[in-house]
Amino acid sequence: MSLLLIGLLMVGCEFGSTGNTTDGDVPTDGDTAVDGDAADGDEPDGDVEPIETVMLNAPAAWITTPATKTPLNIRQSWTGDPATSITIAWRTELTDTAAYTPKVWFAKASDVEGEGEAMQLPYAAALVAEGTGLNYTAGYDSNADYPFVLWTVEVTGLAPHTDYYFRAGTFGAVDLEAKTMADPELSPIFSFRTGLKKGAAEPFRFMSCGDSRGAYEDIAANAERLNALDFDFWLFNGDMTNGGSASEWMSWFNAMDPINNNNVVMVQQGNHEFVAELYYNQFNLPKMGAPLAEEWQEHAWSFNYGNAHFIGLNTITEMVVEAEKAWLEADLKAASEDDDIDWIFVMIHHPAYSASKKHGSTDRVVTHFVPLFEKYGVDAVFAGHDHNYERSCSVRQSNCQTDGSGVVYLVVGGFYSDGYSNGTDWWTVTSFHGDLHNYMAVDVNDKSASFVAYDGDGNQLDTFTLTK
Numbered sequence: 001m002s003l004l005l006i007g008l009l010m011v012g013c014e015f016g017s018t019g020n021t022t023d024g025d026v027p028t029d030g031d032t033a034v035d036g037d038a039a040d041g042d043e044p045d046g047d048v049e050p051i052e053t054v055m056l057n058a059p060a061a062w063i064t065t066p067a068t069k070t071p072l073n074i075r076q077s078w079t080g081d082p083a084t085s086i087t088i089a090w091r092t093e094l095t096d097t098a099a100y101t102p103k104v105w106f107a108k109a110s111d112v113e114g115e116g117e118a119m120q121l122p123y124a125a126a127l128v129a130e131g132t133g134l135n136y137t138a139g140y141d142s143n144a145d146y147p148f149v150l151w152t153v154e155v156t157g158l159a160p161h162t163d164y165y166f167r168a169g170t171f172g173a174v175d176l177e178a179k180t181m182a183d184p185e186l187s188p189i190f191s192f193r194t195g196l197k198k199g200a201a202e203p204f205r206f207m208s209c210g211d212s213r214g215a216y217e218d219i220a221a222n223a224e225r226l227n228a229l230d231f232d233f234w235l236f237n238g239d240m241t242n243g244g245s246a247s248e249w250m251s252w253f254n255a256m257d258p259i260n261n262n263n264v265v266m267v268q269q270g271n272h273e274f275v276a277e278l279y280y281n282q283f284n285l286p287k288m289g290a291p292l293a294e295e296w297q298e299h300a301w302s303f304n305y306g307n308a309h310f311i312g313l314n315t316i317t318e319m320v321v322e323a324e325k326a327w328l329e330a331d332l333k334a335a336s337e338d339d340d341i342d343w344i345f346v347m348i349h350h351p352a353y354s355a356s357k358k359h360g361s362t363d364r365v366v367t368h369f370v371p372l373f374e375k376y377g378v379d380a381v382f383a384g385h386d387h388n389y390e391r392s393c394s395v396r397q398s399n400c401q402t403d404g405s406g407v408v409y410l411v412v413g414g415f416y417s418d419g420y421s422n423g424t425d426w427w428t429v430t431s432f433h434g435d436l437h438n439y440m441a442v443d444v445n446d447k448s449a450s451f452v453a454y455d456g457d458g459n460q461l462d463t464f465t466l467t468k
């Protein structure tokens with residue numbers, strides 16, 4: 001995400017059912033509004049919808065008009081603590097930023113009444129967060145035909161490991177006494193789940209994949225099935241598109257919508273994310289402090305989830321690898337000394353060890369990162385770039401360690417892209433051709449982590465377990 005998007009405004013107002021306050025953040029004058037421009041008690045302008053209960057199934061009156069206001073390609077990530085925050089972003093083709101305040105209307109799933117078409121959210125239980133936008137009317141290379149604005153809202157103050165429903169978009173004045181909302185322009189209902197508190201040794205599942213490279217039809221054909229799997233978040237290790245243009249990104253986002261709309265997807269830049277500025281502005285990732293220099297923010301990041309520490313590293317050039325090295329060592333050292341952390345997982349695009357017939361191992365990763373992975377006890381490294389599946393032995397000092405004291409390197413680089421021929425080398429335990437496609441699920445349960453690799457249809461390819 002660009003620096004231009006920094007400075008998000010978070011509003012944690014809880015709607016009061018009578019206009020009285022429900023907590024200290026809510027105005028107390030009886031004319032409570034979710035933003036300041038309707039606190040004067042005047043009747044709001046424009047279309048007004050009753051909000052005694054909020055229908056969460058997107059009634060026709062709430063579908064946006066004009067269509068340029070429609071919130072598109074809603075996605076989720078963590079820029080702050082996964083246990084208590086979520087960052088939700090979307091785009092609109094509306095480019096008049098002055099007339100649009102991005103908002104997320106959300107509530108705990110436990111507060112929502114009914115199911116499916118009958119879902120309703122009592123407005124007394126709803127909360128609203130506001131954010132900001134970044135205008136893209138200038139376009140990129142061939143993308144001038146796709147002017148759009150990226151909107152970002154960071155929601156904070158959430159309950160750990162809790163399911164929420166939300167709608168994203170914008171709306172005008174809310175008058176709680178009249179039970180009205182002006183100009184609602186909101187998405188359908190989606191869901192998000194906050195993370196486990198740091199140190200909590202409760203079970204969780206994350207997914208790992210990489211390299212779709214334009215396979216939008218195959219992704220779209222599988223996205224609903226994948227979204228239905230019971231996982232907590234998703235790691236995507238790069239090369240989502242072929243060229244990184246705005247039109248390609250829109251195809252990728254459209255295909256990924258069922259997953260992106262409802263789940264946190266943490267990403268890493270691959271070598272095919274050619275328009276880096278667009279990549280970093282579209283995705284919102286954790287910002288690290290020193291010693292990671294300002295220019296490399298979001299290239300390298302980490303977060304804690306329960307008893308695990310997750311790290312993402314950019315591997316596309318020697319320069320960026322060297323630039324990340326000091327931060328990586330500091331981050332790994334802190335995690336390895338943290339009693340709350342049992343597991344350290346790393347996501348990169350270029351594999352350290354790969355026996356693929358296409359690219360193979362990556363010298364700059366082996367030279368600069370592998371010694372740090374070994375020194376600080378990284379458990380597993382997820383990479384892509386080679387469009388096939390491979391699992392290494394437990395590697396330390398360029399040898400397989402029978403006592404499991406090394407690092408397991410995974411190539412999970414076939415998320416429906418054209419497959420590459422796999423191979424084997426001294427580190428290889430399991431290897432599958434990329435034509436099968438692949439993705440992985442990892443179940444972490446206290447001192448045990450179970451890995452299952454699947455082919456593109458969901459058939460099991462490989463499974464193994466690490467224990468502490």
Ligand SMILES: [Fe+2]
Pocket residue numbers: 239270271272349384385386
């Ligand atoms: Fe790649």
